Amino acid sequence: MLQVKNLSFHYKDNSVLKDVNFEVGIGEHLSIIGESGSGKSTLLKLLYGEHDLDQGEIFWKNIQILGPKFNLVIGYDFMKYVAQEFDLMPFTSVEENIGKFLSNFYPEEKQERIAELLEVVELTHFAKTKVKTLSGGQKQRVALARALAKQPEIMLLDEPFSHIDNFKKQSLRRNVFQYLKQHKITCIVATHDSEDVLGFSDRMIVLDKHQIVGNDSPENLFNNPQTPLIASFFGEFNIIEGNIVYAHQLKVVPNSNLKATVKQAYFKGACYLIEGNLGGKTIFFEHFEELKPGTLTFLEYSK
Ligand code: ADP
Ligand code: MG
Numbered sequence: 691m692l693q694v695k696n697l698s699f700h701y702k703d704n705s706v707l708k709d710v711n712f713e714v715g716i717g718e719h720l721s722i723i724g725e726s727g728s729g730k731s732t733l734l735k736l737l738y739g740e741h742d743l744d745q746g747e748i749f750w751k752n753i754q755i756l757g758p759k760f761n762l763v764i765g766y767d768f769m770k771y772v773a774q775e776f777d778l779m780p781f782t783s784v785e786e787n788i789g790k791f792l793s794n795f796y797p798e799e800k801q802e803r804i805a806e807l808l809e810v811v812e813l814t815h816f817a818k819t820k821v822k823t824l825s826g827g828q829k830q831r832v833a834l835a836r837a838l839a840k841q842p843e844i845m846l847l848d849e850p851f852s853h854i855d856n857f858k859k860q861s862l863r864r865n866v867f868q869y870l871k872q873h874k875i876t877c878i879v880a881t882h883d884s885e886d887v888l889g890f891s892d893r894m895i896v897l898d899k900h901q902i903v904g905n906d907s908p909e910n911l912f913n914n915p916q917t918p919l920i921a922s923f924f925g926e927f928n929i930i931e932g933n934i935v936y937a938h939q940l941k942v943v944p945n946s947n948l949k950a951t952v953k954q955a956y957f958k959g960a961c962y963l964i965e966g967n968l969g970g971k972t973i974f975f976e977h978f979e980e981l982k983p984g985t986l987t988f989l990e991y992s993k
Contacts, residue, residue: 691715692737692844692876697746699736706732708900710746714893716843717874719867721887721908723923724897730880731774733897734846737878738771740764750844770842774849776833780822784813787821788835807835810865812858827854834866844876851886863890884924888912896920926963926974930991937963940975940989948989952981 692714699707706729714720722730735741737748742757749755750768758764765771778787785804792800808814811831816824821832830853837845850866851859867890870877879886887894887908894911896904896919904911904920915921915934926937930948938961940948950966950973961976966987975989 691718691751692878693747693749694737695747695749697736697748698744699732699741700744701732705900707736707897710902712895712902712905714876714878716876717871718893719870719877719879719891721891721894722878722880722897723882723884723887723894725919726882728897729900730882730897731848734771734848734878734880737844738765738769738846767840768843769846770837770840770844771846772833772837772848772850774852776830778821778829778832778836781820783818783820784808784824784832785817787832788839790836791840803839807838810838810869811835812862812865825853827858830854831858831862838866838869841873842875844878845870847877847879849881849883850879851883859885882923888924896923928973928975930973933991935991937974938976939991940973941991942975942977942987943990944988946988946990948991950975950987950989952983952985952987954983955980 694710694712697707697710722733724730736743737755739755739757739761742759747754755766779790785808788807789800789804792803794800808817811834813828813831813835816828821829824832830850834850851863854862863886879891881887891908893906894904894908895902896911898919903917911920912924915924918927918929918934921927921934921936924936928935928937948968950968952964952966954965956963956965961978962980964975964977964981966973966975981987
C-alpha cells in the first residue's frame with residue numbers, strides 16, 4: 691500500500707502541507723479534494739517525487755518515494771502521473787503519443803494495446819490525427835491513454851476531466867475508472883468536481899488549511915458532513931439550528947415553524963433550486979416546480 695507519514699512541505703515562504711498522514715490500499719481509489727490553492731496538485735507532485743519533503747516519508751509497498759535531491763530522474767516506473775498541464779508531442783499522431791512508452795519489440799501487441807486504449811478514451815477515429823490539431827479535451831484524453839499504456843501500479847490524476855466537455859465527460863469517467871478498477875491499479879485523483887468522486891472513489895480526503903480535515907468514504911462524508919467546507923463540495927446547503935442541511939433535504943410542507951419567502955427560483959433540470967428568505971437569512975431548498983418570488987412557504991427537513 692501507499693503510506694504517507696507526517697508529511698510537511700512548503701514553497702519558499704508558502705507553507706502548503708503540515709503533518710499530513712494517510713494510506714491508500716492496493717487497487718483502492720482515493721480522491722483528494724479541497725479548495726483551489728489547498729495543495730491538491732502539490733500533494734500529487736510529492737507522491738510522484740517531484741519535490742523534496744521538508745519532513746515525513748512516503749512509501750509504496752517497501753519502496754521509499756524520494757525527491758530530486760536523491761533521484762537523478764524524477765518519477766518511478768510503477769507510477770504514472772497526469773499533470774493538470776499535460777505535455778504531449780504535438781507534431782506526432784495520437785497513436786504514437788499513446789504508444790510512446792511501449793516497446794517496439796512486440797509490434798502487434800503494441801498496436802493492440804493502443805487500440806484498446808483508444809477505445810477507453812473514445813478516440814479511435816483520431817488515431818492518425820496529429821495532436822496539435824486536437825482540442826484541449828481531446829489532448830487530455832490522449833494524456834490519460836498514454837499514462838495507462840504501461841499499466842502502472844499507481845495512477846496519479848490531477849483534475850483529469852477538467853478540459854473535457856459535458857457530452858463526453860460522463861462516459862469517459864466511467865471508462866477510465868472502470869479500466870483502472872479492472873486492472874487493480876491504485877488511483878489517486880485530485881479534483882474539485884464531486885462527480886469525479888461520487889460513485890467512483892472508495893475514499894476521499896479533504897484538504898483545508900494545510901491539513902486533512904476529512905478522510906472517509908464519499909457516502910459517509912456526504913451523509914454526515916462535519917464542516918461547511920465538506921458540505922459545500924457536494925452542493926448547496928444551509929445551517930439551520932446548528933445543523934448542516936442540504937437544499938435537497940428541505941421540503942415544502944403545509945405548515946411548520948420554518949417560514950420562508952421565495953426570492954428566486956433556478957431551474958436545475960430535475961428540480962428547481964429555490965432561494966428564499968428565512969427571518970432575514972438566505973435559505974436554499976429544492977422543489978419540483980417553480981415558485982414565484984414572494985411566495986410564502988413552510989419548510990421541514992429530515993436527515
Ligand atoms: P491546488 O491544486 O489545490 O489548487 P496547489 O497545490 O496548486 O493547489 O497550490 C497550493 C499552494 O502552493 C498555492 O498557494 C499555490 O499558489 C502554491 N504553489 C503551487 N505551486 C507553486 C510553485 N511552483 N511555487 C510556489 N508556490 C506554489
Ligand atoms: Mg491543482
